[in-house]
Amino acid sequence: MNPEKVVFGFFIVLALTLNFGFFVGEIHNPDHHHVYELFAVIVVNLIATILKFGDRTQMGAVLLSTSLVALLQLFAAALVWTIAEHVSEAGMTASVMASIVSLSGGAMLANVVSVVLLVIETVMLRR
Amino acid sequence: MDTIFFIVMRRMRAPLITLVSMYSIAILGLVVIPGQDAAGNLWHMDFFHAFYFVSFMASTIGFGEIPFDFTEGQRLWVTITIYTTVVVWLYSIGTIISLVQDQSFKQALREQRFASRVKRLRDNFIIICGYGETGRELVRSLTSHDQLAVVVEEKWERINTLRMENLRQFVPGLCGDAGNPEHMLKAGLRHPLCTGVVALSNDNELNLKVAITTKLLHKETKVICRADSHDVEANMDSFGTDHIVDPFDLFSLYLATAFQAPCLYLIQEWLSGHPRQQLDEPVYPPKGGCWIVCGYGRFGKAVFKRLQDEGIEAVVIEMQPEKTGQPKALCIKGRGTEAVTLKEAGVETAIGLVAGTDDDVNNLSIIMTARELNPELFIIARQNRQENYALFDAVDEDMLMHPSLIVANRIRMLLSTPLLSDFLGLALFNDDAWACELVSRIVAMVDVETPVVWELEIDEESAPAFCIAIDAGDSLTLGEMLLSPRDRKLQLSCIALMHVRRDTRVLLPESQQNIKKGDRLLFCGKSSARSKMSWAILNENVLSYIRTGEARPEGTFWRVLHRMQRRQG
Numbered sequence: 087m088n089p090e091k092v093v094f095g096f097f098i099v100l101a102l103t104l105n106f107g108f109f110v111g112e113i114h115n116p117d118h119h120h121v122y123e124l125f126a127v128i129v130v131n132l133i134a135t136i137l138k139f140g141d142r143t144q145m146g147a148v149l150l151s152t153s154l155v156a157l158l159q160l161f162a163a164a165l166v167w168t169i170a171e172h173v174s175e176a177g178m179t180a181s182v183m184a185s186i187v188s189l190s191g192g193a194m195l196a197n198v199v200s201v202v203l204l205v206i207e208t209v210m211l212r213r
Numbered sequence: 214m215d216t217i218f219f220i221v222m223r224r225m226r227a228p229l230i231t232l233v234s235m236y237s238i239a240i241l242g243l244v245v246i247p248g249q250d251a252a253g254n255l256w257h258m259d260f261f262h263a264f265y266f267v268s269f270m271a272s273t274i275g276f277g278e279i280p281f282d283f284t285e286g287q288r289l290w291v292t293i294t295i296y297t298t299v300v301v302w303l304y305s306i307g308t309i310i311s312l313v314q315d316q317s318f319k320q321a322l323r324e325q326r327f328a329s330r331v332k333r334l335r336d337n338f339i340i341i342c343g344y345g346e347t348g349r350e351l352v353r354s355l356t357s358h359d360q361l362a363v364v365v366e367e368k369w370e371r372i373n374t375l376r377m378e379n380l381r382q383f384v385p386g387l388c389g390d391a392g393n394p395e396h397m398l399k400a401g402l403r404h405p406l407c408t409g410v411v412a413l414s415n416d417n418e419l420n421l422k423v424a425i426t427t428k429l430l431h432k433e434t435k436v437i438c439r440a441d442s443h444d445v446e447a448n449m450d451s452f453g454t455d456h457i458v459d460p461f462d463l464f465s466l467y468l469a470t471a472f473q474a475p476c477l478y479l480i481q482e483w484l485s486g487h488p489r490q491q492l493d494e495p496v497y498p499p500k501g502g503c504w505i506v507c508g509y510g511r512f513g514k515a516v517f518k519r520l521q522d523e524g525i526e527a528v529v530i531e532m533q534p535e536k537t538g539q540p541k542a543l544c545i546k547g548r549g550t551e552a553v554t555l556k557e558a559g560v561e562t563a564i565g566l567v568a569g570t571d572d573d574v575n576n577l578s579i580i581m582t583a584r585e586l587n588p589e590l591f592i593i594a595r596q597n598r599q600e601n602y603a604l605f606d607a608v609d610e611d612m613l614m615h616p617s618l619i620v621a622n623r624i625r626m627l628l629s630t631p632l633l634s635d636f637l638g639l640a641l642f643n644d645d646a647w648a649c650e651l652v653s654r655i656v657a658m659v660d661v662e663t664p665v666v667w668e669l670e671i672d673e674e675s676a677p678a679f680c681i682a683i684d685a686g687d688s689l690t691l692g693e694m695l696l697s698p699r700d701r702k703l704q705l706s707c708i709a710l711m712h713v714r715r716d717t718r719v720l721l722p723e724s725q726q727n728i729k730k731g732d733r734l735l736f737c738g739k740s741s742a743r744s745k746m747s748w749a750i751l752n753e754n755v756l757s758y759i760r761t762g763e764a765r766p767e768g769t770f771w772r773v774l775h776r777m778q779r780r781q782g
Contacts, residue, residue, distance in 0.1 A: 122244075125260055129237040136230050140223030168261045 097134040098149075098204055101156070102197040104130055109194050113187045114180035124167070124190065128160050131193070134200075145207050152200045159193035217321040221312050228305035235301040239267045239294040248284050256281065271298035323388070324399060330385045331401040336361050338407060339628060340400050342391035342423050343414035344371045346599045347439065349378070350621035351411065354487070356382045358629050365391045365400050367414075392422040394430065402431050409435040411624055417445040424454045437627055439620050441511055458623050460616035465515040468593070470641070471498050471612070472523050476648035481637055483655065484737060485626050488665040492656070496611055499591050500525060502564035507549035507579050509537045512569040512595055512614070517542070528558045550578040555586060565591040569614075573601045580608050632668050632735040636711045639720055651708075651721070655737070658706045664737040666710075669750070671732045678753040683730055687760070691734075692724030698748045698755045701762055705745055707738020 104127045111118025135153040138146060163186045170182040243263040250256040258266075262280060269276050270291070283291065312318065331338075338361035341348050348364065352375070355362050364386040366372055375386045389396035391412065401407050410427045412420035420438045427436045437456040440446045446457050471478040479495045504520055506513050509531040517540055520527045529540045530549040547554030549570070560566070566583050568576040576594055583590055594610040596602070605613060626633050640648065655664060673680050682689060691712065697703040712722035713733040719726070728734075736743070749755045758764050 121260060122241075125237070125241070125244075129233060132233045133230055136226050136233065139226050139229075140219045140221075142219050164260075171259065172261055 094137055095204060097130060097137055098197075098200050101127065101130045101134045101153075102194065102201050105156075105190060105194040105197050109187060109191050111187075114184040116178055116180075116183045119183065119187055121167070124160070124164065124186075127190065127193070128157075128164060131156050131160055131197075145203060149200055149203055152196045152203070156193040156196035156200070159189050159196065163187075163189035163193070217318055221315070221318050224312055225309055228308040231301050232305040235298050236267055236271065239271075239298050240264055242290045242294065243267065243287065246284075246286050246290050248281065248287050250281050258287075267294070267298060270295060271302040273299055273302075320388075327385050327387045328399040331363055331399065331404065334361060334363075334401065334404065334406060336406065338363055338401065338404075339409040339411060340365065340397070340402065340407060342366075342397075342410065342412045342419075344368075344375055344386070345413065345415065346617035347413045347620045349374070350599075350617055351413065351624055352384055353378070353380065354621065354625045355628065356380045356384065358625075360629060363387075363400050365389055365396055367391070392419050392426075394426050397423070397426050398430070402427060402434070407431065407434055409437065409628060411628075412436070412438045413620065413624075414439075417442055421445055421449060424449050425452065428452055428454070435628075437624055441616075456624075456627050458620050458627075460614075460619045461512045461515040463619055463623060464512070464614045464616075465519040468498070468516060468612070469519045469523065471496055472500065472519075474645035474648055476645050476652045477640060477643075479652055480640065480648055480655075483663045484633060484666050485622050485637065486663060487622075489662045489740065492659070492661060492663055495652075498593075498612070499564040502526075503528060503559060503562065504565040504567065505530060505549075505555070505558045505560060505563050505583075506567045506569060507531075507576075508568070508570035508595075509534065509540055509544070510569070510571060512571075513537075513567070514540075516567050516569060516593070528563075530554055530558055548575060548579075550575055550582060552582055552586060555579075555583055560586045560590070563587065563590065565593070567593045567595075568610075569593070569595045571595075571597055573597050573604070577601075577604055577608055580610060630666050630668050630735070632711060632713065632733060633666055635713075635718060636720065636735055639711075639718060643720070654708060658708065659739055664707075665740045665743055666735070666737045667743055669734045669736065669746075671728060671730055671734075676750045678749065678751055678756045679728065680730060681753050682756060682760075683728075689728040689760075690724060691722055691726040691728060693760055694728065694734075694746065694749070695724065696749075696759045698745055698759060701759050705738065705742040707736050707742040707746065709734055709736055711735040 104123065108119055108123040108127055131153065135150070135157055138150040138153055141147070141150065166182065166186050166189065170176070170178050176182075240260065240263040243258050243266060244260055245257075248256050248258055266279065339355065340363050341352060342365045344352070344364050344366035348366070352362050352364065359382070361382055362384050364372070364375055364384055366375070366386060366388065367390055369388050372386045372388045375384060378384075387396060387400055389399070391397060391414065402410070410423060412423035414420055417440055420440060424436050424438050427434050435455045437458065438449050438454050439458050439460070440449060441459055441461060446459060449457050467478060467481065470481060475495050475497050479493065482493050500523065504525055504527040506517050506520070506527050507530045509517065509529050513529065513531070514537075517527055517529060521541075527542055529542060529544045530547055531537055531544060532546070532548050534544050534546060543558075545554055545558050547557075549555060549568075560583055566580070568579040568583075570576055570579070573596060576596070580592055580594060583592070592610040593612045593614065594605060594608065596605045596613055596615040599615075599617060658664070669675065671679055671683075679689060691709055695705050695707065695709065697705050709722055710720070711734070712719045712726055713735075714729065714731070736746075749759050754764070
């Protein structure tokens with residue numbers, strides 16, 4: 087057992103599960119989507135991305151790019167949330183919530199790809 | 214490059230992850246711990262403010278407690294996180310900065326920049342390995358002839374001097390080992406536009422390795438090597454090195470030429486040196502008498518052998534004859550810088566002296582002492598270092614041998630005017646009277662400065678007007694090429710040195726020589742003649758004026774008008 091692989095797999099899967107947790111629920115209902123969860127998703131995704139640094143294989147490059155996509159989407163979601171709460175006059179509305187959740191849904195898709203790639207790599211290794 | 218880049222990325226993982234985790238713990242704590250707003254109500258800090266606060270706290274900027282004053286619980290948490298986040302921040306940022314400043318990482322970046330610059334070259338270029346005195350001289354003269362070059366040099370200071378140099382073209386320089394094929398590939402050895410590799414280092418082994426690398430990795434490239442031992446020369450020759458330049462052999466060949474045909478030697482000097490310098494006076498090394506050779510190293514041996522071949526008696530002065538080998542002549546042990554040794558060698562009655570040690574100060578001292586004892590001596594001096602130029606200029610010797618300069622001139626000739634080296638080789642078969650006539654023609658033509666030498670190939674690219682005329686069935690002669698485009702009654706001040714058609718080489722061709730496509734010509738003359746000649750070569754109207762004496766109308770309209778006029782008239 088390779089401890090590096092354990093940590094790596096852990097963070098990648100955790101990024102997906104947390105992301106899913108944030109994503110489920112009515113898309114426009116602020117009660118179904120908690121800000122703590124978004125925070126956790128971002129932090130775990132950041133760590134997962136950094137863990138993918140410096141991998142020279144083709145698989146590593148694709149994994150890194152999916153992570154970067156997920157991060158981009160999540161940062162956008164966090165930015166929208168911050169602007170809605172603190173900058174704009176209207177505050178948190180249903181439509182804003184919907185766009186935040188849909189952004190995180192995109193990030194989840196990227197995380198799914200990440201996990202699928204991870205599974206494929208594991209299957210190909212057969213060890 | 215790739216390896217080091219990935220290693221740096223990999224090493225950045227730990228500091229970055231520590232930073233992210235510490236930040237998230239601090240932020241989460243601030244959000245969870247209850248606070249109070251201005252009115253004393255329960256208030257939870259949101260993520261936005263928490264991130265803002267931690268960002269300026271960790272980087273030790275510290276704007277104070279915002280948006281409301283903190284409660285005791287919050288302050289407790291902040292006290293803990295101040296120490297942790299600040300330490301983590303300094304550690305992470307410090308590590309990342311030191312990684313980026315890592316010498317091997319920087320070197321990798323430089324190498325990559327160099328490689329991409331070489332890849333972008335869009336013109337023929339030459340790789341020069343070794344940027345010592347010779348390399349510097351060569352790069353200077355190549356770039357002044359609009360030839361691109363790439364330099365590979367092991368010493369960092371020399372690459373820096375290359376950067377400081379005020380050259381006409383940008384010359385990319387790589388600080389690396391030319392013996393390493395990896396570095397040679399980066400310098401563009403397999404680049405389709407790489408036409409030649411020149412190995413100039415003082416290290417024979419390194420030059421040998423460069424030659425082998427080039428012949429193995431890019432066979433078509435021309436390889437020119439400097440070598441100063443016959444052993445290595447034979448080795449280089451064995452696998453097809455195109456040219457091997459040995460400064461000592463070359464100089465002794467020049468010396469032999471000077472003995473046998475002073476005018477030929479003069480032509481060699483004028484044509485192969487830098488253009489537009491003061492014309493040298495002819496030298497006549499004396500024959501009837503004894504010569505003294507100081508220093509029996511590589512140079513001394515080469516000169517001594519030539520002197521013997523000429524049937525001239527020579528005495529050798531050498532400090533360590535047991536090391537250099539005993540010459541087949543009288544050998545006196547000593548440095549030659551003191552009057553005693555020189556007198557012992559018979560300086561008062563000698564006619565020539567060769568100061569050929571590898572130390573410039575000794576050489577100068579030998580010359581000055583010998584001059585005092587016998588002011589009539591013919592003196593050949595060896596100059597080892599470029600910076601002593603002024604000293605050797607002041608001592609005013611009869612012939613100067615500077616290895617770097619000899620090698621640089623020779624290689625420049627091989628690269629930029631290969632026909633000239635053929636010409637000089639063939640000229641050796643002619644007698645001195647032939648050469649003296651050429652000398653007087655050159656002097657009459659250029660007055661005071663040495664002539665410019667250039668080659669011309671009659672093809673679509675370099676002589677389009679000629680090709681059009683030849684295609685139209687006109688027969689062109691060399692004489693027509695030498696007419697001035699301003700006034701065809703005048704001659705251009707240049708001389709056609711050689712005409713090459715396939716394998717036939719004609720020295721000093723007649724003006725009736727007809728010109729065909731694919732011919733190659735070698736000229737020497739004033740640089741103004743060169744630019745005037747290119748006028749006729751490129752422009753058909755000018756060419757037609759030169760040939761017929763008639764200024765042809767240029768535009769279609771004028772041509773039609775001209776034809777109508779002629780028909781009426």
